[in-house]
Amino acid sequence: MSVYKTSDARLPLGGIGANIDLKSTRPLEFEHSAMNIGLDVAALEGDRNFQPNISMSANTMSADRAVAGVFKVSYENRLQRQYQFESWHWGENQGATIDYHWPALPDSTLVPTDGLALTIENEDRTRTSGLAEMSWQLNDHVQLDGLCFHSNTDFAFDEHRLAINPQSALGQAAVDESSGQIKQLSFLNVDAKTSREESQLNYTNQTTQLTATLDMKAWQFSPFFSHSAATSITKKPISRVHVKLAPGNALVEFQGSAINRFQFSHSLGLVESYNQISQMRKRLTKVRNRVDEWGLDSRWQATEQARAWWVELGFLHSKQRHQYQRQDVSLSASSLNALPSLDGRWLEPLPVAFDAKFISNTPYWLIPKRDLFQLFDIALPFSDKTESDLLNSYEVSFESIESYFTSNWHYAELEWQVGARYSDTRSAALGTRIGDSGGLRADEQVQRYVKWLPSVNVKWQSSAHWQWRSTYSWALNRPNYSDMNPKLHVNSGGLPYAEQGNPALKPVLGKSYTLSLTHSAEATDIQVLVFQHEIDDFIVEDVTTLDYQGQSFSVLQKNNSGQGHITGFTSSIEWQLPALTQVWRQNRLSANVTQLVEADVYTEFNERFNLEGVSDWMGNVRFLTGNEVWQFAFNLNYRSAFLEHRDRSNNADIWVDAFTSLDLGLLWHLSPRFSVRFDVFNTTNQVLRRLAVADHASSLMKVEEFGRRFMVGLEFSL
Template sequence: MSKVLYFVVLAGMLVAVASFVPVQAKSGEDFDGDLPSQSVDLPASTLTDLIPILADLFDTAIVADASLIEDITTPAISGRYPLHTLLQVILSSTSIDIKLIANGVVLKPKVRKGVVNVVEVEKKENIERMEVRGNRTSADYTANTHAWSSSFSGEFAKRQAANDILSSVNRSALVASPTANLADTFGYLSGITISRDFGEGLSVSVRGVGPSYQTTLLNGHTLAVNENVRDSGQFGRAFRFDVLPVQHIQAIELVKSPKVDAAASGIGATISMQSIRPLSMKKQLTELSVGIEGDEKGKVESPRIWGLKSWVSANKQFGLLVSASSFSRDIRQDHFQTWNWEPNGNSYFLDGVGEDVLIPSNRIAVTIENENRDHDSQSFSFQWRPSEYFSLDADHFYSSLTSHYTEQRWLARLDTAASSPSDFIVENGSLVAASFDSIVLRSALDTSKQIHSNSTSMLSVTVNQNAWRLLLSVADTSAISKTASLIERTRIEVEPRPFSYSLLGGLDADVSFAPSPFPNLVADAAYIEHASSRSIRSSDKGTSLVSKAELLLNEHYLDRLSFGVDWRDKHRQYRRRDFAADAERLADISFMPSFVETITPRNFLSDDFLAELPSVWQVPSASLSRTILSDFDDTQASLADLGRSYAIQESVLGAFFQGDASYMSPMPIDLSVGLRWQYWESFVTGVEPQVSLQTPVFRQNNTARSYWLPSVNMRVELSEDALLKFSASHSLAFPSYSDLQPGLSLNTTEGVRLASGGNPELKPIESRNIELHWLWSGHSDVNVSFGGFLRALSGFVAIESETINIFDEPYLLSRPENSRDFSTYGAEADMQIRLSASTLLNMSGTWLAKGGIEQQVELVPDWNFKAQLVYENHSLSARVGLDIQSELLFTENGAPVPDTNLAKQRYLRADLAYWLSDSVKFTLSAKNLLSAPLRYYFEHSGGQTLKELELVGANLAVNLSVKI
């Protein structure tokens, strides 16, 4: 069935349902403007803690005087209510009245006839005593100078109320600082660590598993995934958060205990995002934001603009919202690199060095990397809500990220003939320093232009009738990453000369890269050594359908039954074409001065680089690649190209059933028991070289599996101040798309033949999970959460190596296998402390250990600590955030190449917001303030050897926002 037909069928169903849904006028007991009914399951609590939960649930502001509500307790209540009716039930035995205002609800003391209410008079004279106790997540908020602290306290209250183990962030906190990067805005949540690229938040890891093992949803649907085209890497299933603008998001929930009603594709967490919608704003709104952004090492003129316009009908039944954003960023990254440390003699041999000593496999380089990123995005949302019983929502999102990337590099080839080292130093079995009399040096230029586009369209209908709530939603999503301009690589070589390098061993080494003298490409004898082009196109397209039904019972102990079916169909295609000019073609081209460009890389790697590099570098110019590579035809595919390309058709079908119950004796207990049936089928097609054959062989592989996935979530109120949460579940993660490819990539060096490829027979990874969390809020200024978790993983994918015959020659093949079963366990703590009326400290930490065998997972630190100090008072808000991550496994390599690790990271940011008026806000944000290089290393013979240094300078952004 085509995608168009899906939408036609759904539209017909919506019209049919709408024709039977009554449009009921509000009774006299309701008040004009009340929000639609919501299902609630609220524990006994205090009114102070309950109001933020209700404000978030009903998406509106609730205002009350702190002294009025501080001593009021509320009973447990379940059912479906409009907000006004629910508040009447909760406050029926109190002396509090409910009043509707334009921006929400006000709770105030009741006034008896003929009696002057002294408290009311006092409030008029001291209006600052009125404070917002609940922050709605709508984009239409008034001048909220307490966005961060309200988000922290509201998040903790929501965490207390939910049966799931989760963390959340609302819109007011998301847009409080001028960053446009979505990962950076919710990276302070406990249990989450951010993987950054050029200083930008890119993907997230959660408590023991990496980015590919998380489920990312937008309005309940799985999103398509973009690739990393720049250096030919693939993200698999890891969602790139840099392609989705933060301005289009209403709220984010990070659910750490697997949910049976969410499509299975992750063993880590479900990252559920909700988009902004017009009816939550309840009135017309125009918002415009402009600013500039700059980097310490890059350019400082990077403009940014964002706008939003919403329209709501007078009867609050129709709403339209459009938003658009555009911003640029110029980034410079300084890079010192060594390549593939292997045993001496494996790919080449250095005289005098032991055969077992690890040496950098033929390259050491210094590189200036520049990237210009242009982001453009638009979103559209339509809502029709003729009554509180029916709503129709349509959403469309489009974003485009265009990257202009340039690498300018000088590299030394240690495998130069007769390049025996002298004055060399071996530490921890590695050649950490050496001098050479004669080494070939090359200057290189890599350029490319990539476009990453995302498009998602959604249509959904919700029906509330009596005790039933029905949801039907369909989505079409696509992500395309491609080279708009080819990845072009050219190198110019000079005559050999003396060269030395020094790593000194250890993570704190000050490295040195020292040619003597530094070459001059125009004056010295130079020739064109290499020219190649590459094109890549990756598309990820899919259609999904979600249907859910919920029945509120409130009879005996059973509160709610819910069940549903979800389905998605995805098509993944990856195509790569390579071209390299042969030696004869290069020899026919006369070297000209126009092939050389000069650059001035000031302050290269700051204080972490010992070598005094020249202030002016000479590197190949773009005219060189245009001269040689202009006739590259990416429609012609070689055997190697076909081996790297593949297509995957994936179908995922699921069904779930869940029951929610509550027990009041001997203590309040909420229990959720669910069961999910999951079916996964993949059809992989591609080409691989076969034994003794030098022609491509087409291969197809079909895999289908089904699973039963139970889950239990329990919430126990130990006292008025403390509660306990328990979760046990069985979850899945599907194999990475790149790991499923059937092809092989062959690399032949002197005497060594290497092969790498995927494995289309991989099966999903299974995880059995147990979590226990304790939450305490016994002090009005302190909230504490502490928990432990255990994951037993089976069939985890790891790189395994074996020797096979290809073309009648032995090759060392590295490919992924479901080869590891192991356990990870850890603990997580979170504390919020109100130091004063204006100051809040939030701290969280996660500690992870391995059980069974020594096991590492890529991009997951052993521990992580975060601290946020927030000051918010009147019109001024300020925040300082520190994020420290332990060392982690960055890339797992096959033998004999050591794994690459990333050393401890420290990330410091600061934000400042000043409200000039209720409608005008000025913001200032500074990121990466420590401006320290990332240090990559490997471990060998009981020690650590530095492998790479990367440095992106501090980033500063200023912004001015206006609301009308």
């Protein structure tokens, strides 16, 4: 894998900040046939569920070294559990609807406008994959390469939730006057529920690539073809069951960025504390992606004494298709009322108790039994698609023709590379939207955009240890598929707002400039890179209004009216420390840090806000020590707080808090062919926090605890 921090004209459309060129293995470059086998076992802290990971790779070649192959297979099982507190929406009190408006609180106070919940998410993932790659050197001029990759992943989700609907008419609120934050919410006869969501998803990916290389001395031609198909489907419908709690009181108490209490007045370990089944719902989803590409890469190279140059030309035809289908079905209110009375047949204890360090008073509750639909023989078939199903199903496709030219000149210590990529793309988005008269209508929009993307790269090797590099390039980044769905989706809870897709979204254009300095010596390598990105047609969210079914909604829709500016630097050092003793012979320290001096977005309405999803500071420190027999390493990662999402509907943006993680690893070479490895991930058991932030206050929105993960592995070669 190669990472390009700036755009390269030879690579297709990619990210603005960096492109990643995934490279396959090269079977003919291996020295001899070999086989490696790896066996790993992982477990979450405090859990007796051991998850195996088995991998095998082998390479072989013919006696004349004309035909070679690489084969890899792997099996992995992984259990992930998250304990979390979450609230879906917070907003300023002055904008809350009557159900969530607190008359006794100041207008600027942030109040919850949707559920408050404790959640246990269990994900059991099983993945099998296989790769086969063959190379055939027909003669000195012709080589054929073929690759086939297949992976199959099963996901089983089981989510348990205890939720409160924080309606102001049912409760009282206390505010910390120094910070303007709610510190306590108490409710009488609270509207609360216990719920369970189960699903089984399957994701498959199949990729085939064929490449021929014709080497004609100065000229080299490489025609290629690639086909990739990925499908994600619900093997078993996603089922949701909600059970209302019996009338009672509740208390939620915040303590900074933690939960002090999430407490009910009646014991939730008793069946009589629950009232009735309030919802039974199923959902089917199917996502299909297909990419077909073919083209030609060519290279001409010549050398003349100390001067060298080469030219590359290429062509690519690409078709991408994304289909998303969703269908929901629910038990009607009359059918829910006709269900047998709630008793012990409906509920069961939590399989794993809620256990998280961010809450001091851990509650206990009962959850609906697994697959109540089958247990009580409740028929809930999928039939005709509803209005919601049609609005949330869509198809997006891209068809592009691209070509590129790049040329390189090398003279003494100076090297120039100049290129350009031409991209002509046709996009089409097909979906369903609400018409002017209120009914549904099919909507298809087709658009075409053409861009020339230049790139310039200059490198100066001023001495044996110092190198300067400067680049200027343009790159395109296509919009997300889901944003191009022409749907109109009305929010069902909290403040009244709707989301509308925009099939007319254009790609984002990034213009990047970098300047780097590298120093390489016997024991140290140091690099400093300064970068600046100017982003045109940046996708931002706009707010309009809509009258729908007699109610006025704020409608959120994305468009290309933004302008982004990103400036910063990244620096790294790798230092080979001197040997301390015979035991501590190999000592290596590496570190890198990235700071964004500016990462802002401007709109045509003179708005200015932080770029979403980007931290101002990111860093990593890795230390490795040991000798030829054993090695120990620690890896410390840090990133500062960043804006995750501008919540235009609630006037409270969502920020992810600063996060630090520590991983430890120990490797022991028992012999040249056999080694043992022990790893601890998230050693300090850090939690991930999200905050709702407004002009005058912030409130805890979500906190997640993943736990420590331990892994023991064996690896041997044959």
